[in-house]
Amino acid sequence: MKALVHDQAVPHMLRLGDAPAPTPGPSQALIDVAAFSFNFGEVAFRVPDLPTGTIPGWDAAGTVVVPAADGSGPPAGSRVVTFGWGGAWAEQRAVDTAELALVPDTLDLGATAALPVAAVTALQAIRRLGDIAGRRVLVTGASGGVGRFAVQLAHLAGAEVVASVGSPARGAGLAELGASEVILGPAALRGRVFGAIDNVGGQQLADAYLRLETGGTVVAVGKASKQPTLIDFEEARIRVDRARIETFVIGTPLGGELAELVGLAERGTLDLAIGWRGDWTDYLRAADALVSRRVPGKAVLDVRRAD
Ligand SMILES: NC(=O)c1ccc[n+]([C@@H]2O[C@H](COP(=O)([O-])OP(=O)(O)OC[C@H]3O[C@@H](n4cnc5c(N)ncnc54)[C@H](OP(=O)(O)O)[C@@H]3O)[C@@H](O)[C@H]2O)c1
Incomplete structure (x- = not known):
C-alpha cells in the first residue's frame, strides 16, 4: 500500500x-x-x-x-x-x-x-479545570488545532473564554467559535482567569500562571513555541495565591470521548x-x-x- x-x-x-x-x-x-x-x-x-x-x-x-x-x-x-x-x-x-x-x-x-488528538486533548484539558460555568478561562494558541476546540468546549461548558493568539489575523473566526475576547498573548490579559489551557509554553505559560485567580489552574498542554518556561516563584508568591500548573498528557483509550465529540459535531454544536x-x-x-x-x-x- x-x-x-x-x-x-x-x-x-x-x-x-x-x-x-x-x-x-x-x-x-x-x-x-x-x-x-x-x-x-x-x-x-x-x-x-x-x-x-x-x-x-x-x-x-x-x-x-x-x-x-x-x-x-x-x-x-x-x-x-x-x-x-x-x-x-x-x-x-x-x-x-x-x-x-x-x-x-x-x-x-x-x-x-x-x-482525535486535538479535540480529545481539548476536552480532557477543559475537564481538568473542573466546573467552569460562569468562570473566565484563557486559551493560549487559540488559533491552532487544540486551541480552536478548547475555545468551543470551554464556551459550551459555560465559561467566558479569552482566546490568546499571535496576531490579529490569527484571531479570525474565534469570536464565532465562542471567544468573548481575543488578545495578543496572555501578557495582554486584563484581570485574572479561573483557569487556562496553555498550548504554547515558554513565556506564555509563565504569563498565564501569573494571571490566575486564587486557587486557579493552568493546564500545560503544549509547547508550540519550543521555548522552555522560566518562572520566578518568589515573584509568583506575591502575585498569585495557591495557583497551580498541571502537566498534561492525553489519556487513552479515548473512544468514549471521541464518540461524545462526534455527537457534538453531528448536532452542529462543534465546528x-x-x-x-x-x-x-x-x-x-x-x-x-x-x-x-x-x-x-x-x-x-x-x-x-x-x-
Ligand atoms: N500533552 C498532550 O497530550 C498534547 C496533546 C495535543 C497537543 N499537544 C501540544 O499542544 C500544542 C498545540 O498543539 P496543536 O495541535 O494545537 O498545534 P497547532 O495547531 O500548531 O497550534 C499551535 C498554536 O501555537 C501558537 N504558537 C506560538 N508560538 C508558536 C511557534 N513558535 N510555532 C508554532 N506555533 C506557535 C500558534 O498560534 P499563533 O500563530 O496564533 O501564535 C499555533 O496556532 C503543541 O505543542 C502540541 O505538541 C500536547
Missing part, C-alpha cells in the same frame, strides 16, 4: 512511499483510510531516529474492512474515526477498537479526522475547525503550513475522497 513513511533525509522527515499493509492484532480492526490529520506534535516534534519506513500518524477516519477478530468493535463497512500511536498516514491502518468512534452518515467522514484540507500527496505543503503557523485550526489530508 501507499503510505507516508518516516525518512530522516527528506523535508519534514516524510516521504510518500510503499509499505506493507498492517496486520491487525486480535482487538484491532483494519480500516481503509479516507483521510488523516496532522498534529503539531507529530510533525514538529517527531524524533529523528525512528526506523526509516515507520508509518507515523495518530488520527485517521475511514471504513472498517476487517472487524476485530475478538468480536469487539463495529462490523465491516462501518464509518469510523480512529486514534493510535502510529500508522494513520497510510491507505490502511490497524486500530484498537477502544480507540475509535462511529461516524454517522450525516457527517463528512474525512473531516472527522480532525478530531471541526479545519483550516487546511487537500490531497495527501500535498503533505509537504500541509506540514509547512502547520509548522509555520498558517493553519487556522486543523490540517486534514484526504487519501480517498468520498464519491
